[in-house]
Amino acid sequence: MMNNNKKTNADWIALHTKNHARCNIRVQGAHIASWLPAGRDEQLFMSRLSSPDQSQPLRGGIPVIFPQFADLGPLPKHGFARTAIWWLEDVQQSDDAASATLVLTDTPESMQLWPHSFTATIRITLTDQALQVDWQVRNEGVQTMSFQAALHTYFRVAEGQFATILGLANSPSYDKLTQANAAANGANQLIVKNAIDSIYAQTPDHLILQTGFGELQIDKHGFPDTVVWTPWDEGARQIADLADDEGRAFICVEAACVNVPITLSPQQNWNASMKLECSEE
Numbered sequence: 001m002m003n004n005n006k007k008t009n010a011d012w013i014a015l016h017t018k019n020h021a022r023c024n025i026r027v028q029g030a031h032i033a034s035w036l037p038a039g040r041d042e043q044l045f046m047s048r049l050s051s052p053d054q055s056q057p058l059r060g061g062i063p064v065i066f067p068q069f070a071d072l073g074p075l076p077k078h079g080f081a082r083t084a085i086w087w088l089e090d091v092q093q094s095d096d097a098a099s100a101t102l103v104l105t106d107t108p109e110s111m112q113l114w115p116h117s118f119t120a121t122i123r124i125t126l127t128d129q130a131l132q133v134d135w136q137v138r139n140e141g142v143q144t145m146s147f148q149a150a151l152h153t154y155f156r157v158a159e160g161q162f163a164t165i166l167g168l169a170n171s172p173s174y175d176k177l178t179q180a181n182a183a184a185n186g187a188n189q190l191i192v193k194n195a196i197d198s199i200y201a202q203t204p205d206h207l208i209l210q211t212g213f214g215e216l217q218i219d220k221h222g223f224p225d226t227v228v229w230t231p232w233d234e235g236a237r238q239i240a241d242l243a244d245d246e247g248r249a250f251i252c253v254e255a256a257c258v259n260v261p262i263t264l265s266p267q268q269n270w271n272a273s274m275k276l277e278c279s280e281e
Helices: 110-115 232-237
Strands: 001-010 012-016 022-024 031-036 087-093 095-106 117-127 130-139 145-152 154-156 165-167 171-174 179-184 187-191 195-201 206-210 215-221 224-228 250-264 268-276
Touching: 012 087, 012 095, 022 095, 022 117, 110 117, 130 145, 130 250, 145 268, 171 215, 195 250, 206 250, 215 250, 250 268
Parallel strands: none
Antiparallel strands: 001 087, 012 022, 022 031, 087 095, 095 117, 117 130, 130 268, 145 250, 154 250, 165 187, 165 206, 171 179, 171 195, 195 224, 206 215, 215 268, 224 250
């Protein structure tokens, strides 16, 4: 491995392998914006109306949600990590793999919103057919802190196709659209044919996603919940940075800690990961 970069505030970083897998990351927000496995189509959705303004999060890719999910608390929606200035601490590159490590720490501005001292470290690793995100949060303060976290992944869905998720059969859920709880329904296939915004609890660490752009294996650790969201046609018209015809073009399947916030004692770490891997064709 070759160390190409150390403690820089570059705007973007591009990872690649010798077989032409590629991953583009906006350092602000530690935001993965694009992922092309070797010899395959782009897997992540990015709206053509996504704002280049750095005060706004990108509409697509993999936003990092911390320390609050959605509007479930007093902070700005989805917290502040997705628009915060992260440091690109390290980049490693070889023929078969590439990785980038990004770090976020508390600032006077973050302390006004959320009075906790912390270090969040994200390591993104690209191989020919897989993309892995390893995430650690450390409580650097003297008081206990609690937070929610998620990797809000936007997956492309092929035109004329319906996203299918396998593995949620035994997971109860909360439907944010109807504000209703639902017991596990035993159906191993969730075929998304309309708007959905549901938080599935205690989901298995292995899910399968079919989008029309191939089949993806989703493996997560340290994230007990899975959030499934897409606005569909009507919902897309209500979102300023989403084109009217993009409501069916993606599905969010999010590795998350939502229902039970993570609680860390002083100097304690939380570790979680998500790996996306293409199934063999």
